[in-house]
Amino acid sequence: MRDRLELIWKLLSNDGSLWITIDDNEAHYLKVMADEIFGRSNFIATCVWEKDKGGRGDADISLSHDNILVYARNRDTWSNTRNLMPRSETQLGRFKNPDNDPRGPWRQGDDGTAKSGTEKQRFPVQLPSGRIVTPPPGRYWAFSPQTLEKSREEGRAYFGADGDRLPIIKRYLSEVREGVAPRTWWSADEVGTNQQAKRDHLNKLLLDIEPFATPKPEGLIHRILYIATNPGDLVLDSFAGSGTTGAVAHKMGRRWIMVELGDHAVTHIVPRLRKVIDGEDPGGVTKATDWQGGGGFRFYWLAPSLLEKDRWGRWVINKEYNGAMLAEALCKLEGFTYAPSDTFYWQHGHSTERDFIYVTTASLSHVQLQQLSDEVGPEQTLLVLCAAFRSDGEFPNLTVKRIPLHVLNRCEWGKDDHSLRVESLPKAPGKPVQMGLFGGDSREDAKARRPRRDDVAREGLEGTMSHAKTRRRE
Ligand SMILES: C[S@@+](CC[C@H](N)C(=O)[O-])C[C@H]1O[C@@H](n2cnc3c(N)ncnc32)[C@H](O)[C@@H]1O
Incomplete structure (x- = not known):
């Protein structure tokens, strides 16, 4: 792996990143090696993908996840250029507009107090109802007197419909960042499992072909490419397997290169990508990406070294x-x-x-x-x-x-x-x-x-x- 990692490090663009899916047997050895090559400061996180929702009765401890080691070529550049995840329906549902504020929905459930602070942050506040309040015991205002005053003037302070509740300062949906930082926990319900990829997608797509044992679900690769790339970017999968990376990259308008040693390059990857291009793959992330077909690819056999x-x-x-x-x-x-x-x-x-x-x-x-x-x-x-x-x-x-x-x-x-x-x-x-x-x-x-x-x-x-x-x- 060392040779491969060194080459990948050299091939990556300055804002590029490497995502390695690896199981528990090798993950920690690979982490140490990748740290040496990429530098520990360029390690971003280990995401945990729930690859199997079931349990194995015969295992000491049933293995239900793979690790995804994430490295940036250059952490600072990557942090400034990587994409945020879109807010989920649940997260968006937390923004409401009960007082018909013309600035639009704002985040409900925020409490104007914090767990930590100093005595200075327990100053008395007079509510519109006339009642004077301080934070509950062990809590502190999450704002200074000046911020509260300014928010009152701007109509951003909320005291409940009756003007008698502890104040909160509104955070408008239009003002918060467009997305949220990705998290390390990637559940099967969100990105799919090997089993789902096989049963619900590839078995139906490539009817007469013995299925690839552990195909990655398209949702998993979609999330990676969503975070780490933009349309037109070049994606390399040097261990292509069932070809999920190329299929998803193609549907997402990224350019791609896959390398595969096994015969499934011909038996699985070529027919799969052909269906993607002909618009004959309704599964995976086709709907999510609104993929209709198009584009193309070239196929090469590698010669032995000259x-x-x-x-x-x-x-x-x-x-x-x-x-x-x-x-x-x-x-x-x-x-x-x-x-x-x-x-x-x-x-x-x-x-x-x-x-x-x-x-x-x-x-x-x-x-x-x-x-x-x-x-x-x-x-x-x-x-x-x-x-x-x-x-x-x-x-x-x-x-x-x-x-x-x-x-x-x-x-x-x-x-x-x-x-x-x-x-x-x-x-x-x-x-x-x-x-x-x-x-x-x-x-x-x-x-x-x-x-x-x-x-x-x-x-x-x-x-x-x-x-x-x-x-x-x-
Ligand atoms: C775990 S699978 C990859 C799964 C794949 N990412 C997917 O989504 O289906 C690893 C693949 O790497 C291939 N492989 C192993 N060594 C290789 C090498 N030196 N060059 C190219 N491919 C290799 C294997 O044949 C196998 O298909």
Whole structure:
């Protein structure tokens, strides 16, 4: 988890936050580790989610909650930018207007006294009825004589309908903060349970699919995204599971990236998100967000790392890469379209009609480079990526670079910016999404499990189809 937390810390924007759902077995170890990486001062709270309303008779103590550790990238920034929760109906019901005050409803039930204070705050007050009162024993006025006087002048002091009750100073609904600070207790009735997510939502949505064991209810993620994000923000779930985070982010108008290791990326997440986009998911937070459908997503298989270290600690090309995979990966990295030619062995891809790329793990001599240069001719240019080369001179139509050195330079490893400059990724209409990893497919089994064209939703269709096309050629 340390590697992942360090990466997430670097990826987060200054006003971003990390929310980790974790059960009791690991929560406390993870807290200590996250404190080290995020800094204890950036720890916001542990929210307690009631994930199970029932009890297990066979347990020593039946586990009914998960912890949600909340960290800010920068606590001060986050405190000023995070959203408040809307007031509940019950909270709003406490504001009434029994005296038809033109300033609107004000909070009932407030008592003008406080539990603590000094003797000075027990001054006598004359009520409109003429009676003179002091706070009850052990209580103190919650206001100073000056505040009471000013409130009387402004008509904000209330003494009951008969003008004979202890004073209170009105707090108008229009003047209090628009929402309330989120609390740490998240009950099942408010945000749902795993069981409800499965039974009431996903089982009905994905009829023929074995349900994911512990899907998060959409209400839970909705609350997190409501507090921590605004429309258009980018949400990352690096352990996507059933895909609830992406589904809710999508319905709430946030952009999202999900990462999932298991096959359910294909069997559960893609069909689920497709239904969300097609407006065919009536469950979860669809009503609450007034979701009607729309948008799209792109789906990528991650290739294994292009480079690995050999036993002497030197960077070498991963043995899992065959020649075609290597050529495709480097085309992607360099912004060339992968399109190996049947006629010219050195044409693996092109950036324009006259600019080509050639990828080889061979070591090229001066003579070989001279031959290449002659074949390319004066009207065309070629980028040559090879394991090594030796040359006494320069060739005006060739640019020769060494892999893996060149790849390492392009990847900017170890710097704070983790955005790989992978230039041939298809561009989504609208805002670009930052990608941190290779998008190329490499494994045979991955190829077999790739979603069909029509498994990919509208917005990403073009880019993903063109990627699929290059694989078919291969
Ligand atoms: C508890 S589930 C997540 C539940 C999910 N948030 C939801 O709402 O359904 C954890 C998921 O992380 C995935 N996972 C575990 N290790 C991973 C890794 N290294 N990279 C990507 N996904 C991983 C597992 O396959 C599993 O689906």
